[in-house]
Every structure is written in C-alpha cells, then in structure tokens.
Amino acid sequence: xxxxxxxxxxxxxxxxxxxxxxxxxxxxxxxxxxxxxxxxxxxxxxxxxxxxxxxxxxxxxxxxxxxxxxxxxxxxxxxxxxxxxxxxxxxxxxxxxxxxxxxxxxxxxxxxxxxxxxxxxxxxxxxxxxxxxxxxxxxxxxxxxxxxxxxx
Amino acid sequence: xxxxxxxxxxxxxxxxxxxxxxxxxxxxxxxxxxxxxxxxxxxxxxxxxxxxxxxxxxxxxxxxxxxxxxxxxxxxxxxxxxxxxxxxxxxxxxxxxxxxxxxxxxxxxxxxxxxxxxxxxxxxxxxxxxxxxxxxxxxxxxxxxxxxxxxxxxxxxxxxxxxxxxxxxxxxxxxxxxxxxxxxxxxxxxxxxxxxxxxxxxxxxxxxxxxxxxxxxxxxxxxxxxxxxxxxxxxxxxxxxxxxxxxxxxxxxxxxxxxxxxxxxxxxxxxxxxxxxxxxxxxxxxxxxxxxxxxxxxxxxxxxxxxxxxxxxxxxxxxxxxxxxxxxxxxxxxxxxxxxxxxxxxxxxxxxxxxxxxxxxxxxxxxxxxxxxxxxxxxxxxxxxxxxxxxxxxxxxxxxxxxxxxxxxxxxxxxxxxxxxxxxxxxxxxxxxxxxxxxxxxxxxxxxxxxxxxxxxxxxxxxxxxxxxxxxxxxxxxxxxxxxxxxxxxxxxxxxxxxxxxxxxxxxxxxxxxxxxxxxxxxxxxxxxxxxxxxxxxxxxxxxxxxxxxxxxxxxxxxxxxxxxxxxxxxxxxxxxxxxxxxxxxxxxxxxxxxxxxxxxxxxxxxxxxxxxxxxxxxxxxxxxxxxxxxxxxxxxxxxxxxxxxxxxxxxxxxxxxxxxxxxxxxxxxxxxxxxxxxxxxxxxxxxxxxxxxxxxxxxxxxxxxxxxxxxxxxxx
Numbered sequence: 001x002x003x004x005x006x007x008x009x010x011x012x013x014x015x016x017x018x019x020x021x022x023x024x025x026x027x028x029x030x031x032x033x034x035x036x037x038x039x040x041x042x043x044x045x046x047x048x049x050x051x052x053x054x055x056x057x058x059x060x061x062x063x064x065x066x067x068x069x070x071x072x073x074x075x076x077x078x079x080x081x082x083x084x085x086x087x088x089x090x091x092x093x094x095x096x097x098x099x100x101x102x103x104x105x106x107x108x109x110x111x112x113x114x115x116x117x118x119x120x121x122x123x124x125x126x127x128x129x130x131x132x133x134x135x136x137x138x139x140x141x142x143x144x145x146x147x148x149x150x151x152x
Numbered sequence: 153x154x155x156x157x158x159x160x161x162x163x164x165x166x167x168x169x170x171x172x173x174x175x176x177x178x179x180x181x182x183x184x185x186x187x188x189x190x191x192x193x194x195x196x197x198x199x200x201x202x203x204x205x206x207x208x209x210x211x212x213x214x215x216x217x218x219x220x221x222x223x224x225x226x227x228x229x230x231x232x233x234x235x236x237x238x239x240x241x242x243x244x245x246x247x248x249x250x251x252x253x254x255x256x257x258x259x260x261x262x263x264x265x266x267x268x269x270x271x272x273x274x275x276x277x278x279x280x281x282x283x284x285x286x287x288x289x290x291x292x293x294x295x296x297x298x299x300x301x302x303x304x305x306x307x308x309x310x311x312x313x314x315x316x317x318x319x320x321x322x323x324x325x326x327x328x329x330x331x332x333x334x335x336x337x338x339x340x341x342x343x344x345x346x347x348x349x350x351x352x353x354x355x356x357x358x359x360x361x362x363x364x365x366x367x368x369x370x371x372x373x374x375x376x377x378x379x380x381x382x383x384x385x386x387x388x389x390x391x392x393x394x395x396x397x398x399x400x401x402x403x404x405x406x407x408x409x410x411x412x413x414x415x416x417x418x419x420x421x422x423x424x425x426x427x428x429x430x431x432x433x434x435x436x437x438x439x440x441x442x443x444x445x446x447x448x449x450x451x452x453x454x455x456x457x458x459x460x461x462x463x464x465x466x467x468x469x470x471x472x473x474x475x476x477x478x479x480x481x482x483x484x485x486x487x488x489x490x491x492x493x494x495x496x497x498x499x500x501x502x503x504x505x506x507x508x509x510x511x512x513x514x515x516x517x518x519x520x521x522x523x524x525x526x527x528x529x530x531x532x533x534x535x536x537x538x539x540x541x542x543x544x545x546x547x548x549x550x551x552x553x554x555x556x557x558x559x560x561x562x563x564x565x566x567x568x569x570x571x572x573x574x575x576x577x578x579x580x581x582x583x584x585x586x587x588x589x590x591x592x593x594x595x596x597x598x599x600x601x602x603x604x605x606x607x608x609x610x611x612x613x614x615x616x617x618x619x620x621x622x623x624x625x626x627x628x629x630x631x632x633x634x635x636x637x638x639x640x641x642x643x644x645x646x647x648x649x650x651x652x653x654x655x656x657x658x659x660x661x662x663x664x665x666x667x668x669x670x671x672x673x674x675x676x677x678x679x680x681x682x683x684x685x686x687x688x689x690x691x692x693x694x695x696x697x698x699x700x701x702x703x704x705x706x707x708x709x710x711x712x713x714x715x716x717x718x719x720x721x722x723x724x725x726x727x728x729x730x731x732x733x734x735x736x737x738x739x740x741x742x743x744x745x746x747x748x749x750x751x752x753x754x755x756x757x758x759x760x761x762x763x764x765x766x767x768x769x770x771x772x773x774x775x776x777x778x779x780x781x782x783x784x785x786x787x788x789x790x791x792x793x794x795x796x797x798x799x800x801x802x803x804x805x806x807x808x809x810x811x812x813x814x815x816x817x818x819x820x821x822x823x824x825x826x827x828x829x830x831x832x833x834x835x836x837x838x839x840x841x842x843x844x845x846x847x848x849x850x851x852x853x854x855x856x857x858x859x860x861x862x863x864x865x866x867x868x869x
Contacts, residue, residue, distance in 0.1 A: 016662040023669060098657045100704055102712065121661045121697030123668035 040073025
C-alpha cells in the first residue's frame with residue numbers, strides 16, 4: 001500500500017492520552033510524523049515557529065488534533081488563533097476531546113473546526129476512531145499547498 | 153241682555169212716530185171738517201145771495217108787472233105781479249131762516265120786511281088806481297116820490313144784505329185759507345218727522361237684526377268650538393242630571409267604553425258598568441250633590457281593556473238661583489301615570505337596595521358644606537358610625553383632624569376639577585379607634601344646570617389586602633434570595649457535571665486503553681486467572697463509562713435548549729421499533745400499538761422518552777416466553793396521556809416512588825442490565841414539557857408507565 005504520510009500536530013496535555021493516541025496511530029502505521037505538544041501555548045509556538053520550535057523545518061502540519069481542555073491556552077483558543085492567522089487558517093483542525101458538551105461542540109464549529117471527535121472510553125473504539133481520522137486526514141485528504149509532505 | 157236694551161230706543165221712536173201720525177190724522181180730519189164747513193157756509197152764502205137776488209127779482213117783477221098793467225091795462229101783465237106778491241113773503245121767510253145765525257142780516261130783514269110790504273101795498277095802490285081811476289091817476293101815483301124811494305131803499309137793503317153775505321164769505325174763506333195752510337204745514341211737518349223716525353226705527357231694526365244674526369253665528373261657532381274641544385279632549389267630559397242620566401259626554405268616551413256617545417245619552421253609569429263599580433261611582437256623585445262642592449278622586453274603573461285608574465273631578469252645575477241642576481265631570485285616564493309612578497318608586501327601591509347592598513362603603517356629601525347626606529350599610533359597618541349619627545355632620549365631627557383635613561381637601565379638589573379622583577390608599581380611623589386603609593374613588597354629582605351638587609364616594613376596605621401585599625412582598629424578597637441561591641447551586645452542579653463528563657472519562661479511558669495494551673503485550677505470558685482479572689477491569693471500566701455517559705445525558709436533558717414543535721408520536725414509535733428489531737431477534741413479542749396523537753414538544757427529547765420506556769418494556773419481559781407490550785393513549789382533563797404496558801416482571805408498588813429516581817433500581821444489575829438513569833430521564837423530560845409521569849404495577853404482574861402532556865403546553869425551563 002502506497003501511503004503518503006503527512007505531518008500531524010497533536011496537542012494533548014495528558015501523557016496517557018498521548019501514549020494511547022500514538023499507540024492507536026502507530027498500530028496502523030500512521031504515526032511517522034506526529035508532533036506532540038502538551039498545551040495550547042506550545043501548539044501555537046510550533047505553528048508560529050516560536051520558542052523551542054524556532055528553528056523547526058518549514059511547512060504546516062497536514063492536520064492538527066486538538067484537545068479542548070489544556071493548560072495555559074485551551075483548544076478553542078488555539079483554533080481561534082489558527083483561523084484568524086493568514087498563514088495558518090487553511091490547516092485542517094480536528095477536535096479530539098473527552099467533552100460531549102454541546103456548548104463545546106457548537107463553539108468549535110463556530111470557530112471553523114473541520115471535525116469534532118469524542119474520545120470513546122473503550123480502547124478498541126478509540127483505536128478505530130483515531131485510525132479513521134488518520135486515514136482520512138493524513139492519507140485521503142488533499143491538504144492545502146503549504147503542508148509538508150513526505151514520501152515513504 | 154243687550155239686544156233687548158237696544159230695542160228700547162226703537163220702540164220709543166216707533167211710538168213717537170205713531171203719535172205723530174195719529175196727530176197728523178186728527179189734524180187732517182179737523183181740516184177736512186173745516187173745509188166741508190167752509191163749503192157749506194159758502195153754499196149758504198150763495199143761497200142767501202140767491203134768495204136776496206130772488207127777492208130783488210120779485211120786487212122788480214112786482215114793479216114791472218104793475219107797470220105793464222098800468223100802461224096796458226091788460227090783466228095779463230098782472231101775472232108776474234101776482235107771482236111776486238105771492239113769492240116775496242115766502243122768500244123773506246126763507247131768507248130769515250137762512251140768516252138766522254146772523255143778527256145783522258136779521259136786522260136788515262126786519263128793516264126790509266116793512267119796506268116790502270109798503271112797496272106791495274103801494275103797487276097794489278097803483279093797480280087799484282088804474283082800475284078805478286084810470287091811467288092818469290095811476291101814472292100820477294107812479295110818478296109820486298114815494299114809490300121811487302121805496303124801490304131805492306129796498307134795493308139798498310138787499311144790496312147790503314148781499315154785500316154782507318159776500319163779506320162774510322170772504323172773511324170765512326180767508327180764515328179757512330190760513331187754517332188750511334197751517335194745517336198743511338203741520339201735516340207736512342209731522343209726515344216728515346214720521347218719515348225720519350220710521351227711517352231711524354227701520355235702520356235701528358235692520359241693525360238689530362244684523363246684530364242678532366251675528367250673535368247667533370257667534371253662538372253657533374262657539375258651540376261648535378266647544379264641542380270640538382270636548383270631543384278632542386283626552387279626558388272624558390260629561391254632564392249628567394241629578395238622577396245620573398247622562399246629558400252630554402265627550403267623544404273620548406267611545407275610546408274607553410264599548411258604547412257610542414249617542415247611545416250613552418239618557419243612560420246612567422249602571423247601564424255601563426257592573427253594579428259594584430257603578431255603586432262606587434254613584435256614591436261619589438251623591439257626595440258632590442250633597443256637599444255642593446267639587447270633588448277630585450282617583451277611581452278604579454273597568455274598561456274595555458281591563459281596570460284603569462281614572463282621576464275624576466266632579467262639580468255641581470247651578471242655575472241662576474243657585475240651585476244645583478246637574479253634575480259635571482272630567483275624567484282623565486291616569487293608569488299610565490300611576491304605572492310610571494310605580495315604576496319610579498320601584499326603581500327607587502331597587503336603586504336604594506343596590507346602594508345598600510354594595511359591599512363597598514358608599515357615601516354622599518352635599519357640595520356646599522360637605523355634610524353627609526347618605527351612607528350605606530357597608531359604610532356603617534366599616535366606620536362603626538350609624539348613618540343617623542353621620543348624616544348632617546361633616547368629616548371633622550368624626551375623624552382625627554389630620555384625616556378630616558385630607559378628606560375635605562380631596563373633596564374640594566373633586567368638586568373643583570369636576571372629575572373623578574382615585575385615591576389608591578388613605579387611612580381612616582373607625583369609631584373603635586382602629587386604623588383602616590381605604591381605596592377611595594370620589595366623583596362629583598351634577599345638578600340639572602351642570603353645577604356639582606353632591607360628592608359621591610366609593611371606598612373599598614383594602615386593609616387586609618394591604619397586609620397581604622406587604623406579606624407577599626416580604627415573601628418575595630425571601631424567595632428572590634432563595635432563588636438566587638438555587639441558581640448558583642445549579643451553576644455549581646452544572647460545572648460539576650461538566651467536570652465529571654470530562655475529567656472522569658479520561659482516567660477511565662486510560663484504564664481501558666492500557667488494559668487492552670497490556671493484554672496485547674503480555675497475552676502469552678498471562679495465566680487464565682490474570683486474563684480473568686483483565687476482563688473484569690475492562691468490563692468495569694466499560695460500565696463506568698456507560699454510567700458516566702448516562703449521567704451526562706441526564707444532566708444535559710435538564711439544561712439543553714428545548715425545541716417546541718408538533719411531534720407525531722406514531723411515526724416515532726414505528727421508527728424505534730425498527731431500530732430495536734435486531735435486539736429482539738428470536739423473542740416472541742406481541743406488539744399492540746394504538747394510533748397515537750400528535751403532541752407539542754421537543755422531538756429528540758420525546759423520542760428519548762419513548763426509547764427508554766419501550767426498551768424497558770422489552771428488557772423486563774425478557775423472561776416471558778410470550779411478551780405483550782401495549783402502547784396507547786387516553787385523555788384526561790384535557791391532557792394527553794400515553795402509556796406503555798408490559799406483562800413483564802412488574803414491581804413492588806411500595807417502591808413505585810423510587811422508580812423515576814436517578815440510579816434507582818428495583819432489580820439487581822445481574823438480573824437486568826442498565827444504569828437506572830432511563831426513567832429519571834423520562835421524568836425530567838416530561839416535567840420540562842409540563843407533564844407528569846407515574847407507574848402502576850405489581851410483582852410479576854407487569855407494569856404500566858404513563859406520561860401526560862398538556863395540550864398546547866408551554867415549554868418550561
């Protein structure tokens with residue numbers, strides 16, 4: 001299977017969740033280029049080449065997976081900044097969160113999220129969800145031109 | 153009377169004229185007599201003169217005859233002489249008789265008579281001489297003086313007599329002429345006077361006649377007028393004689409009684425009315441006749457259309473001597489007036505009763521001095537003052553000065569502004585010293601000329617209401633505080649459940665996830681028991697996840713926005729049955745679904761209710777070889793009631809109240825799976841729709857779950 005993998009930015013404060021997510025992506029060999037940041041501020045630093053990401057390679061990730069509840073800057077704020085930044089606004093953003101709150105869902109869509117996924121409790125369901133996301137956004141979807149692509 | 157008085161001058165004139173005419177006739181008669189006498193006397197004169205002339209002629213005959221004989225000596229010539237001798241005495245006798253009334257003529261006759269005798273004697277002498285002595289002697293005789301003298305004397309006397317008669321006649325004629333002309337004058341005068349008088353009488357008479365005719369016309373007109381007035385009078389006017397027989401009655405009579413005016417004349421009231429009524433009327437007639445004074449009384453009289461009230465004025469009619477000869481009556485129908493009076497009285501009584509029974513205080517004050525003229529019963533009860541005490545007094549006689557001043561100044565304000573004044577609240581002190589609060593409206597009452605004459609006040613005792621309002625206000629403040637507390641508590645709960653949803657799920661997911669990862673990594677090295685532990689961990693975390701999810705759903709049901717649309721329950725049930733088809737595969741379920749109504753509410757929530765109830769029914773009939781599930785509807789008090797009935801395991805009604813509680817279960821989890829949140833959600837949703845939920849059942853007897861929805865209900869928070 002000729003799969004073209006693209007870079008994914010995962011913003012998640014919970015280490016367990018990071019590990020589980022990476023496990024799910026890895027299980028389907030979708031985790032080649034996953035950048036993990038642990039809060040909203042770091043996510044913005046990464047996207048804007050700031051702080052410890054000042055010297056990182058050019059190009060936007062093909063997908064941003066955002067938790068909502070994060071320290072410093074929460075996921076909704078990160079989304080808002082992405083959508084209001086000329087260079088970032090076209091990046092596909094998916095909310096991957098524990099919250100089923102209607103208010104969060106509505107706010108996310110209002111800010112222009114591309115998808116909203118509630119993390120299932122059962123691991124195999126979680127794996128399926130993450131896999132679907134990875135396949136769709138990192139493989140099937142044609143990202144905006146400024147995304148980084150790597151051939152495998 | 154006037155015409156008679158006017159006749160008098162006429163009669164006077166007429167009598168005068170008559171007297172004048174009689175006088176004139178008498179005068180005329182007298183004059184005619186005189187004229188006759190004059191004629192006779194003239195004849196007499198002619199007779200006398202004729203006699204005188206006869207005598208003269210005879211004397212001449214005597215002479216001439218004698219002379220002829222003398223000359224001729226022939227006897228033949230003696231014939232005239234002899235006739236004269238014979239005739240003269242006769243004539244003298246006649247003459248004497250004719251002039252018997254004239255002494256002067258008688259005297260002349262006396263003088264004549266001897267002369268005539270002498271003459272005759274002389275003549276006889278002549279004749280005898282002739283005869284005897286011849287012619288000469290005779291001629292000589294004749295030629296004697298004496299003869300000639302005699303003749304002259306006779307002639308003189310006779311001429312004198314004739315002249316005398318003639319003079320007499322002339323005198324008489326003159327007198328007659330004078331008398332006649334006087335008479336004529338008198339006659340003419342009286343005739344003229346009579347003419348004038350008669351003309352005057354005639355004219356007067358003519359005038360009299362005309363006057364009388366005019367008077368008659370007037371009398372006729374006046375009578376016609378009077379009759380017209382009588383006939384068109386709305387009253388019955390009548391005259392009856394002393395025995396009660398009707399002499400005259402106005403036309404109006406026919407309007408009220410079944411008899412013509414003409415028929416009634418000569419009849420009495422007994423011919424018209426039943427004896428009893430007639431007796432009563434006649435009794436009053438007699439009273440007037442006895443007392444001789446007019447009488448006005450109201451009488452009840454049976455008429456064509458029932459008994460009427462008539463106002464009857466009777467009065468005696470008196471003749472010139474003052475004796476009563478008839479009885480007059482004027483009878484007016486006052487039935488309507490009496491009825492109107494009664495109505496006014498009844499209206500008055502009614503209005504009084506209304507005023508008296510109005511449960512608010514009503515009072516009326518005179519505009520001038522603001523003294524009370526009226527107070528109703530509610531007012532007496534409120535103030536404690538009787539109306540007898542209050543009426544005629546003013547506010548200052550009863551209320552503390554401050555209050556009385558306030559009342560009075562508002563009264564003045566109303567009377568000056570001429571408009572209603574609404575005083576939402578005013579204190580008043582009652583007789584027993586309590587303080588009440590009134591809601592008073594004051595209105596000016598105007599007299600006929602538009603000036604305010606009275607002040608009307610209506611006061612409601614709002615003391616209790618005021619107290620109650622104050623109490624309510626106090627409670628409201630407390631309620632507002634309470635409600636604010638509740639609101640913040642709810643907010644806390646919300647954020648709590650949000651935390652639960654977010655923060656509890658994460659560790660659970662980790663437990664589940666890492667358990668799974670552990671199993672994959674170490675599957676081969678684990679013994680049977682360890683694998684069992686891993687299964688239990690996985691199962692428990694899954695169940696916990698479900699509990700958390702249900703709790704979140706429940707929490708969301710309480711907070712989510714609720715839509716309001718027409719929701720057809722029938723299609724929803726069909727849809728749900730389709731969805732659970734997979735789960736009930738292999739089971740025998742007898743579904744009995746009635747046609748279900750359309751209700752108003754939130755589509756998703758109501759769907760959730762039906763899902764919960766139906767899946768419950770399916771779940772708790774699981775042990776039945778043949779399950780029966782009924783879904784139906786009924787109506788109660790205008791609400792729509794839907795029920796889901798099953799023949800499942802049922803429940804103990806003692807714990808029915810726990811059925812709809814959160815996480816309340818009447819069965820063990822290993823008997824029936826579930827979190828115990830379903831019915832709690834049902835209740836919460838139905839409550840938010842303004843409805844109710846309840847259940848009936850018995851152990852092993854099946855259960856029925858009901859929910860009601862109000863028709864056209866409004867959504868509630």
